[in-house]
Amino acid sequence: MNYRDFGNTGEKISALGFGCMRLPEYEKDGKSFVDQEKTDEMLAFAFENGVNYFDTAPHYCNHNSEAAVGHAVKAFRDKILISTKCPMDDDLTGDKYRRLLERSLKRLDTDHIDFYHFWGIGRKQFDELILKNNLLETAARAKQEGLIRHISFSFHDDPSVIKYIVDTSESLGVKMESMLCQYNLLDRANEEMIKYVHGKGLGTIAMGPVGGGRLAAPTDLYSRLTGKSAIATYELAFRFCLGNPDLNCALSGMQNIDMVRNNIKVASDGAAFSESEWQQLGEALEEIKKFSxxxxxxxxxxxxxxxxxxxxxxxxxxxxxxxxxxxxxxxxxxxxxxxxxxxxxxxxxxxxxxxxxxxxxxxxxxxxxxxxxxxxx
Ligand code: SF4
Ligand code: SF4
Structure with a gap:
């Protein structure tokens, strides 16, 4: 497994992160459950093969992901980084932030969360919830108490808002420490801002590196782009993401053990594109923009x-x-x-x-x- 410095957080992060939003599920009496046995096997296999970042959220897998992850990582909890998220409910106050954090800690069965995200924020949530209700201070307090180790955000808005969020937080004395945002072969809108926040010392993670599964199909895209022999599309997608020198980790929502195996293989091969290959490929990709x-x-x-x-x-x-x-x-x-x-x-x-x-x-x-x-x- 390839490891990188995770911004200035002092952590080393595996190039492949485990997204726990598509864990195997089954239905019983009209209710959804996570298949715990398969989940335990998948997460343990990932850990044994070097993955050290596991990302979940309260609503994933019909609200069952956090508890399933907590159970699956129990034996190696202190050797990994757990990431989860605070939902940006319209009535989110400091008290509610705290209650949601405590609920996540309980579900994950842990005494601290390594990366606690303001979930899916844009300008509106940042201004109308985080700033208005002093949630940066609330987060900083939770950090002082050791309940969270790093303050993070995940993002859905116009890329320029990223700079606003990071700079405003810093000017208020609470630095954002990592960012999770959309980035893949077909959507490079956040690329410039990933560079910006990386330069400011934040850890950077891409979600959707394989385009929400869309790049899972076999294709001759790589040979069309480079003239070299074809590779599997998910491999191309990963190597592209991991070739970006400003990106620390590509998160993949893995559904079964075969996916875990394949992704680990790609991330372990030292196969990330070099910076010059990545740049060349980026130029060729302009050509396929019309497809997106x-x-x-x-x-x-x-x-x-x-x-x-x-x-x-x-x-x-x-x-x-x-x-x-x-x-x-x-x-x-x-x-x-x-x-x-x-x-x-x-x-x-x-x-x-x-x-x-x-x-x-x-x-x-x-x-x-x-x-x-x-x-x-
Ligand atoms: S697809 Fe049509 S019916 Fe369905 S939610 Fe959208 S607008 Fe409504
Ligand atoms: S699935 Fe596609 S169309 Fe539906 S909300 Fe997500 S991006 Fe939009």
């Missing part, structure tokens, strides 16, 4: 749709067709979807709730119409 005009990360925040349209799945078909050129495969996916009674744009009742919830601010209805037409539906 419909950038759906598959986060599912737009779900459920009241009439049951599986929006991320339909957008995934578009990516297969237009980014990877897998036209037949995309057509086949639509046929399968329809066979199972899948709803499409023609069932849309135009309520607009999906668009209000999409962190990518996609014009979902317009795009659904376009994709459904394209795929002959």
């Amino acid at each position: 005009e419909l950038y759906c990360t598959g986060c599912k925040y737009c779900q459920p749709c009241p009439v049951g349209i599986n929006i991320p799945h339909i957008f995934e078909m578009y990516t297969y067709r237009n980014v990877y050129g897998l036209k037949d495969h995309a057509g086949h996916m639509m046929q399968e979807y329809l066979k199972k009674g899948g709803k499409t744009f023609k069932d849309c009742i135009d309520c607009g709730t999906c668009e209000k919830k999409c962190p990518q601010h996609l014009e979902i209805r317009k795009n659904l119409d376009m994709v459904c037409r394209l795929l002959g539906e």
Whole structure:
């Protein structure tokens, strides 16, 4: 495993981080549970192979992820870094922050959290919750008490807001110590800001390095970009992320042991692109930018749709067709979807709730119409 200095936090972080948002689950009596046995096996295997950063959040896996992670890492808790997040509820006060922190500590069955994030913030949450309710001070107090070791944030907004958050926090005497943000082959919008915060000493982590699973399909993308022989697309995605000298860790939401094995192999090979390779590839990537005009990360925040349209799945078909050129495969996916009674744009009742919830601010209805037409539906 490849390790890097995690900004100025004094920690060493593994190049591959374990995202615990897609742990294996099963249903019983209409309720969802995490498959603890498989989870224990996956996390232990990752740890034994050098992964030392495990990222969870209160809502992941139907609110079961934190407890499942706590159980899985029990035997090696003091040798790893645990990251979790404070939900930015509209009524978040200092007291509630504290209650949520204590709930996470309890679920994780630990006496401290290594990286505690203000979760998915943008300018609005920073101004209207964090600044207004003095939450930076609340976080600093929790840090002094040893309940959290580092103050962090994860981010969803225009990239320029990152500078505002980091600089404002610093000017108020509470430094942000690490940042988790979207960054991958097809979405490099935060790249400049990753460089900026890295220069200020923050640890930097990419979420979605494999594009919400979209880059899992085999492709000749790498050979098209470089003229070299093809490599697996997830490998390309990782090597690209890890080749960025300003990025410390790529977080992958791993669902099964095979994924853990594959990712560890890529992160262990010392296979990150060199800085010059990374730069060359970046230039070639400009060429494929045209493919990412419909950038759906598959986060599912737009779900459920009241009439049951599986929006991320339909957008995934578009990516297969237009980014990877897998036209037949995309057509086949639509046929399968329809066979199972899948709803499409023609069932849309135009309520607009999906668009209000999409962190990518996609014009979902317009795009659904376009994709459904394209795929002959
Ligand atoms: S606008 Fe259409 S696609 Fe979006 S949630 Fe409403 S019914 Fe579903
Ligand atoms: S909320 Fe937006 S980005 Fe997330 S799955 Fe839905 S359409 Fe895609």
